[in-house]
Amino acid sequence: MFEISPTTRLRRSPYFEATVADGVKGFSSYNQMLMPTGYGNPEIEYWRLINGVSQWDVAIERQVEITGPDAGRLAQILTPRDLSTCLVNQGKYVALCNHSGTIINDPILLKLADDRFWFSIADSNILFWARAVAAERNLDVDIIEPDVSPLAVQGPKAEAVVTAIFGNWIRDLKFFWFREAEIEGIPLMVAKSGWSRQGGYELYLMDETRGVDLWNIVREAGRPHDIGPGNPNMCERIESGLLSWGADTDDECNPFEIGLGKYIDQDVDDDVVGIEALRNIAAQGPKRHQLGLKLEGATPMSPHAVWFDVYAHGRKVGDMTNGVWSYRMKQNIGFGLVSTDIEIGQNVEIHKEDGQVISALTCALPFI
């Protein structure tokens, strides 16, 4: 393992000191911030998410805030999903695309008011992107990265913890909806969301000076439920079929290839960026699709840093974008981004960078 060097190019989270106090061991970078990646025992952290409750520093989910008279118009222009039915306090998962229909981010869009939106983004620069489109179209908007840093509470016991903090109204929140709240003077938005399929909430902290306070409030409320620190969990997210933009996608990937076609409304406004290209792709059908891969062998694989080649009938048919040892399935699993010639239930070969060849069986997603 290598060290990560301190630099002012990679910003710290408001929860940084709290994660250090809780024993964080490693980081990655995400949206030019440090993202905690583990506290020393991946398996314990995994089972805590599956059976209990876990708290995650996901301040790296930066917000791109759009305000002003044309805010709603710009939000729709950037998003090939029909937003006309989106209500205030509702969130929607959306696939942002460029003019060629390539997916450039897959944020949650939060509608705070008719003239105020957040894109809660994955790991690419949507701040610059949105500003470019807005300025080129002379829209009357302000686009900033506000002081907002989510803390995720995830797992089957998350509801009990978050209810203990905020009250019973938490139980009435619908999936992806959110509400403004305050705890001990800390302003935040509470959303029923999170990058796992185990249920949970994201607390959108709106005062970066109170990160450690909020972390500790969650920890105290979670104590009866044995809460512990964690982070977006590689194993759970692959088992659950959750996409990691930039890790599972490349610069030619469109939403139809990765199971996000249902978020593309082809009859949306013609002004939406990429909609013409997306209609053409939909009409022709995508060239690749994302499948599950179940690998032979009982030796747990480590997270890899490069895509592996997927072969069938002696030729390359695509890539294995990410793989992991599944603690529940007790085998190595991964995502294939492969030719649509490859079907579910087919045998393929994974060619690792080190020359090792592993047999695998394709399957539908999610795994669990």
Add this chain to the structure above:
Amino acid sequence: MFEISPTTRLRRSPYFEATVADGVKGFSSYNQMLMPTGYGNPEIEYWRLINGVSQWDVAIERQVEITGPDAGRLAQILTPRDLSTCLVNQGKYVALCNHSGTIINDPILLKLADDRFWFSIADSNILFWARAVAAERNLDVDIIEPDVSPLAVQGPKAEAVVTAIFGNWIRDLKFFWFREAEIEGIPLMVAKSGWSRQGGYELYLMDETRGVDLWNIVREAGRPHDIGPGNPNMCERIESGLLSWGADTDDECNPFEIGLGKYIDQDVDDDVVGIEALRNIAAQGPKRHQLGLKLEGATPMSPHAVWFDVYAHGRKVGDMTNGVWSYRMKQNIGFGLVSTDIEIGQNVEIHKEDGQVISALTCALPFI
């Protein structure tokens, strides 16, 4: 120190295996790639750059390639520096700005042909930016990230090493000019450039499968000159007054604040992104400027991860963006991004995040 976790979101350089073989100890991320940050002895690596020759994996300097009938037009639209005199095989340092005049990158622009340009970028997503502007203006261009990965050879003995590889024509290259070349079948561009003030070259490798080969060719050619591995050097670049975009700038920073006003041609085409805002900023004068800071005390400081507050007369007047122990000046030095009320030769206080207060004297840049 913390570990950096492997992920397919952070791409490896074509030189990765070579840097591991040469004992790389740490990484940062830059343009969503792993960037080597040291080989275990910062002081030796520094003096090697100052007195000898050093080879750096700077594949993280990604290229944004613009080709097509409107390539020259788009290059100028993105760049508030007059490119009309830029010749084929010439490079220019440019300050890319958004529509508000904020600097969003400071690449070298390389003109490969009248219809082919590279922006050799700092750490922000100009691929998306350029595509947004091009598509919104209906320009006839292709914009890609090509298979190009620079290897820098830096230091006073760099010329001898690069000449030994390519021949005496190297000595005739002018600053920022470049020429296509080949060595052992490896295609590349050789440019007289690099992110130090010690002289040197950048070899723009154009075949990612040959990274280790090129690394080893440079190492062999450098052996008589005691070449060794290094990376963009924090100490030398601060002594030399070289900007690190994103480390020394924020989301409100314009070129006039950081000494780049000379690269803004105010009478350039009105279609250039941000030119109107830049003219207004120039007319009103910037609110901040970048100065050198010489800190009291003889205890070498470590690279820091957050900006420190700069105080004068009991109030905050700006930030110290980066600081380092200068091996040549034998004191801690840094960059201040401070109110234009603060003049050269003035005493200020640095308030570190841990509460420590250090006296400092402002000075002109570069330090050396």
